[in-house]
Amino acid sequence: MAEKKTNRRDFLFTATYAVGAVGLGATVWPMIDQMNPDASVKALASTEVDISSVTPGKTITVLWRGKPVFIRRRTPDEIAEAKSVNLEDLKDPQKDEDRAKDPEWLVMLGVCTHLGCVPLDQKGDYNGWFCPCHGSHYDTSGRIRKGPAPTNMEVPKYEFVNSNTIKIG
Amino acid sequence: MKNFFKIFFSIILVFGYSQNSYSAEKVEYLKTDWSFKGLFGKFDRGALQRGYQVYTEVCSSCHSMKYVSYRNLAEKGGPEFTEAQVKAIAASFEVKDGPNADGEMFTRPGKLSDKFVMPYENVKAAQAANGGAYPPDMSVLVKARGGGVDYIYSLLQGYESPPAGFILDDGVYYNKYMYGNKIKMSNQLSDGLVEYADGTNATVEQMSKDVTTFLMWTAEPHLEARHQMGFKAIVYLIILTILVYFSMKRIWSRIETEV
Amino acid sequence: MSDHEYTPKSKFGKWFNDRLPLLSLASHLTDYPTPKNLNYWWTFGGILTFCLITQIVTGLTLAMHYIAHADMAFESVEHIMRDVNYGWLIRYIHANGASMFFLAVYIHIFRSLFYGSYKSPREIIWIIGIIIYLLMMAAAFMGYVLPWGQMSFWGATVITNLFSAIPLVGEGIVTWLWGGYSVDNPTLTRFFTLHYLIPFLILGLVVLHIWALHVPGNNNPVGIDIEKPSKDTVPFHPYIVIKDGFALLMFMIVFAFFVFYAPNILGHADNYIEADPLVTPAHIVPEWYLLPFYAILRSVPDKLLGVVAMLSAILILAALPWLDTSKIRSAVFRPLYKQFYWILVADVLILGYVGAMPAEGLYLLIARVATAYYFLHFLVILPVLGFKEKTLPVPLSITEPVLGGSPNLATARNRESLNN
DSSP states (O other): OHHHHHHHHHHHHHHHHHHHHHHHHHHHHHHHHTTSOOHHHHHOOOEEEEOTTOOTTEEEEEEETTEEEEEEEOOHHHHHHHHHSOGGGOSSOOOHHHHOSSTTEEEEEOOOTTTSOOOEETOSTTSSEEETTTTEEEOTTSOEEESSOOSOOOOOOEEEEETTEEEEO | OHHHHHHHHHHHHHHHHHHHHHHOOSSOOOOOOOTTOSTTOOOOHHHHHHHHHHHHHTGGGTOOOTTOBGGGGGSTTTTOOOHHHHHHHHHTSEEEEOOOTTSOOEEEEOOTTSBOOOSSSSHHHHHHHTTTOOOOOOTTTTTTSTTHHHHHHHHHTOBOOOOTTOOOOTTOEEBTTSGGGEESSOOOOOTTSSOOTTOOOOOHHHHHHHHHHHHHHHHOTTHHHHHHHHHHHHHHHHHHHHHHHHHHHHHHGGGTOOO | OOSSOOOOSSHHHHHHHHHSTHHHHHHHHHHOEEETTOOGGGGHHHHHHHHHHHHHHHHHHHHTTOOOOTTTHHHHHHHHHHTSTTHHHHHHHHHHHHHHHHHHHHHHHHHHHHHTTTSTTOHHHHHHHHHHHHHHHHHHHHHHHTTOBHHHHHHHHHHHHGGGGSTTTHHHHHHHHHTSSSSOHHHHHHHHHHHHHHHHHHHHHHHHHHHHHHTTOOOOTTOOOOOSSSTTEEEIIIIIHHHHHHHHHHHHHHHHHHHHHOTTTTSOGGGGSBOOTTOOOSOOOOOGGGHHHHHHHHHSSSHHHHHHHHHHHHHGGGGHHHHOOOSOOOGGGOHHHHHHHHHHHHHHHHHHHHHTSOSSHHHHHHHHHHHHHHHHIIIIIHHHHHHHOOOOOOOSOSHHHHHHSSHHHHHHHHHHHHHO
């Protein structure tokens, strides 16, 4: 009899604790989630860029989701160089065709994959980009070749709306 | 304990009542059944969609709605137009954007992320075009008026010819429900003014109800989520209260006294 | 202040506790001997702690999205209400939380008045409490300014103008408060700064309030000094913790009702109109919790004296331990005081009611009578009552009334035993 009583009491207290803990968790979540991107930020997903004035060998930088996006119109030499690289020499092997839908146009996030600095255009040992923060070298396809960065510069989702306009996002 | 709760709840009632009695105007507002009132209140989607139509076709020529975005029209708990419908709605508005690469402002079709386009550039322009009166922004209008939805609903139907001896200036109209009975907005609604897409008969009463429902939503876009969460929260609290009550009884029984 | 020596069991615990006696503190708090006959009016201390923490947590999260700028404040509040994840929930908890906080603090204060908790040796606890209350009013007032609606703006204008009543330097002080020639952006940004600071000052004072409480221990419904620990006390944990928890949950149900089903009922519609320095709303009314003092302010026809009366109405409470000359704490044993106590409660409610009404005609007359009575209660009735009142016999221990279940019954029984 006495044993039974103890069990029931334990169950009551356990249930109270458990229900209380669920409520506490449910209360904490809104306080955490409020720091996630809000509805107005999420709505600003895409941006359209006019590329008609970009001549071969030029890069323009546009802002998308608060980050720089490099849009480079590559010269035939650069395209050839990018395509000729042996994939086995790469830290993060990726074909140039997989990075540039139209070989003439390279669109990628201008953010070093090491710690987030913006690499400099036409610098470094591989004629591509060079990050001044910790010395990462990228080639003409934006792939990491030397330095601490672990991966190639990221290619965002984009499409050619027409021959003069790229839609990023 | 009974005594305690009696006093506690009467204090709450007194405060609730004094707040209410203060904000209540002397005029009796017209009453209608609002679907969004009550514990489980939800918006009537049809009314919201029709209300949006009345707002765009009638109100929006003078009243801005600067805190509402086109994307909101597709969101859950709102009029819930399809995304394609809302994209088309947004694209039908010209939005000022820029500056472009040449440093100039330009117009483009609206996008989902844009806020509702304003009828006037700024308050001064709105005043100049409306004989000095600023047509208030409608985003939170329902919450900004003491009588809330009932007041707006009544006001839209409250136009009458003034009683004998009541003097009205030019551009001022008589309204039964307006504070001081003088309003600078003329009667905007008349039977059949809009042609509802869903075929509902557009009487003044119907349009008033629809547009007021729409305004309630723009003022409280998360009302449905709030009601749903509120019900869950209160049920949860009651369950936990009962559990804690019995735990308390159990604990205090150790010292043989009453709680 | 510790009632017994605490030694942690583990070796590391002992090592740590010798250097920072956190474990001793925790042990003191859980074992803290509390009178076993505390009724539900005593749970509001715990409820107030909950209110403070809720306001700080929701306030911090709101501050992550709010923009303290005259041109953007209103818009940023709408942004919180519409776009921020759960922003509407957090803001409604914060806004209604202020009202719930004051509801709880008023109950807490009036409990203290009824049971004489402010009397020796608890004067310092009481005075710290009054300072906390003053800071709460400052925080609430400045918080109400932040959404930059019409009531925010005009409330700020009216309240800051109170300082202009000070002779000679008044105008200078008001300009200094505003940081300009009217309530404007500089005023908003400094109010935001102070609104952010004050809760932490309150938190610090709450620690002192509890510390000071733990020196003599809790008062109790019978109002007698008891031995601690003894048969009359229970350890704070789990007895008082679970009881406070139960009361807190009841309180939270009321709180949740306001947040989810009537979030704007305690606010004023005009605050959903963006601030406009050219137009004053038809009625300027403070939030409900300031109404009694607002009524006192308006009932005095002179500007300076009105401000003085309003401030005195609060500050007079600090002198209460010395104005009340009765040696008996609890109103249970003071039949006359008990009646005057309820008249005071009614008086304050009446002041609150007329504070919301236009200051004219009958309302003004009622406000004046109620104001006069408020001061009469503290300055004349209480001191005289202490000498004149014939109090009931007080029990020697609280074990008796606890067994009886209610203090009234205990008194009756006590009287009976005396007659025998």
